[in-house]
Amino acid sequence: MRTVLKKILTAMRGGVNELGEAVVDGQGNRILEQELRDAEQELKQAKQELAALMAEAASLARQIRVEQDSAGKREQDARKALAAGQEELAREVAERIVGHERRATELTQTRELLQQRIAGLKERVQRAEKQLADYRRELQVVKTNERVLRTTAQIDTNINSNQSSLSTAKETLERIRDRQAREEDRQTASASLEKELTGADLDEKLKAAGIDSEQDAVNDVLARLKGNQAQ
């Protein structure tokens, strides 16, 4: 992953033409994709091998148990033969027991070797799985980088041909300010429209001219009250 990231950064810093970089990355992609396929293949094989070895180990364990059981049973037989004074028969049984025990030992040795191979293979599978995840992550970075470069190149070309050029930040800021000013104007306008509709603006103007109908009404009432009192 580190090498991929460094490669991308070096390509970027060089200020190389963007489409040129994309071509280079395209080759990188193919190499990575091949590595990914190889790692996937290796993982598949290792897993198959592992499954076969584990099945073999299980079968060996079963065989060892059978030999041990048989030896155990024959030992009882031998004891019975000795108790019955059948020395000759007991010897024959003892020979069988030796055979079972020898086979059990041989099988156990084979199984131990097998278990070592299984442990090694499990490690290989884990390594392959980790490497596969690494490759996938690298490929994702390379592909995304390539896509971003192509996409921005495409936007540049299109906007360049449609308009004069991609607008500069200053032009954009100018347009943002224009819109924000328009929005403010609209808000002010709608606020004054509201006043007009409710008549609040006229009341304000009358008040400013010293004409306050509310105050006049109060004064009228007061004058009437005073008049009544005087009578």
Add this chain to the structure above:
Amino acid sequence: MDTQSLTLALGDATHAGRTFDVMPVAGDEPVLQVTVSGAEETPVYITVTDTQILCLAYLFDTQELNPERLHELHENMLRISVPMPLSALGKTGDHYVVYGALSPTSGTAEIMQELVTLAENAIDLLQTFEDYLA
């Protein structure tokens, strides 16, 4: 989600009082230019890959910046990138961009949220970093 279904979905949709104007950008790559109402100055570009939906808006180009204050600008961009909702700051070619990446399984609502946020963030960022322009 691909660009075609996005075009159809965004065409008549509204999100948080915004509408979307979608225009495909001609070329080999499937790219959409989306203009969000109320933030028309900073169109957002969308492209969909196997692993993500990438949305980005342009801020400024290297040539537009005051070279003496470049380091300070970079420092501030890195700092502001972390707390900014749903967007990060980056650079592609000579363009400084604000972008957001979504999972390809995202629904229309998430994408619209991203588009609105990104367009508004782009405006805020431009106005914030205006002093660094040459």
